[in-house]
Amino acid sequence: MRKLSMDELNRKTVEEFKQSDKSPVVAVLDNVRSMHNVGSVFRTADAFLIESICLCGYTPRPPHRDIHKTALGATETVHWSYYSSTTEAVYALKRNGYAIWAVEQAEGSIALDKLNWTTLAGNDTTQKVAVIFGNEVGGVDAEVLKLCDGCIEIPQAGTKHSLNISVAAGIVLWELVKLINGAVKMPL
Secondary structure (H helix, E strand, O other), rough: OOOOHHHOOOOHHHHHHHHOOEEEEEEEEEEOHHHHHHHHHHHOOOOOOOOEEEEEEOOOOOOHHHHHHOOOOHOOOEEEEEEEEEEHHHHHHOOOOEEEEEEEEOOOOEEEOOOHHHHHOOOOOOOOOEEOOOOOOOOOHHHHHHOOEEEEEEOOOOOOOOOOOEEEEHHHHHHHHHHHHHHHOOOO
16 A cells, blocks of 8 residues: 555646535634634635635634645635624525534534434425534534524534534534535535
């Protein structure tokens, strides 16, 4: 066994990425403080061809060297927008036909491993989904939760009750892309 070289990986150019069909998923960052976490979400969004990222409230925005340090250029490929509040972003996404889900431990949350397309989007294979990731300390804001169609919870069996937002985003976005690919057969 040997590692593949960068040339053998056949990665898209920036222009090819921008022209590619994206998974109809938007990652919403609700007052995330860490620039490294923001950069990591950009990198994950690039890896899984996510449609875009909404940066909300005091979430740091590119360009910044600490975001670029972890994004490794993904701020140049992934479309992003800024909203002064997460509720503003949620209302805009709802107007544009997105189902809104928060990643949060809440009453009635659905374990990620139990989530299916019908629960997430009904029988609509064209449904677009926005998933909200909360602040590193307080999670998704309670007022924002009231606007969501549901909550996704990552099952955890250890002594800790949370994951770093960049880790949670990687886990959830990968699972959503797998669900979407199963429902609409999007190429990865």
